[in-house]
Amino acid sequence: MRTIQLCLLAKSKDSVRLLLQKDMEMGAPIDDMQQTAIAADMKNWTSLHLACMHNDEGDMVELLLELDPERQAVVLKDDEGSAPSLVVTKMQDVM
Numbered sequence: 001m002r003t004i005q006l007c008l009l010a011k012s013k014d015s016v017r018l019l020l021q022k023d024m025e026m027g028a029p030i031d032d033m034q035q036t037a038i039a040a041d042m043k044n045w046t047s048l049h050l051a052c053m054h055n056d057e058g059d060m061v062e063l064l065l066e067l068d069p070e071r072q073a074v075v076l077k078d079d080e081g082s083a084p085s086l087v088v089t090k091m092q093d094v095m
Contacts, residue, residue, distance in 0.1 A: 005039075038076060
């Protein structure tokens with residue numbers, strides 16, 4: 001699991017912003033930034049999956065989508081076959 005994913009799990013928006021800002025300041029290539037959005041953990045959850053699960057306001061989702069202009073992460077499915085948009089729907093059903 002990447003550091004950004006741990007921050008998303010902890011609902012630490014400030015940490016996510018700092019990590020992304022640091023990458024941008026260091027001139028990280030766009031491919032590396034996009035990889036931040038589409039990299040998956042052991043359950044095939046991407047950062048976008050985690051943002052959809054743990055970010056009520058949606059601002060982290062917006063940030064991650066900005067990193068992924070081709071919207072690759074939007075269609076990536078986790079081990080249960082759920083794309084990030086379906087994760088949002090499942091979370092709303094639980095609430």
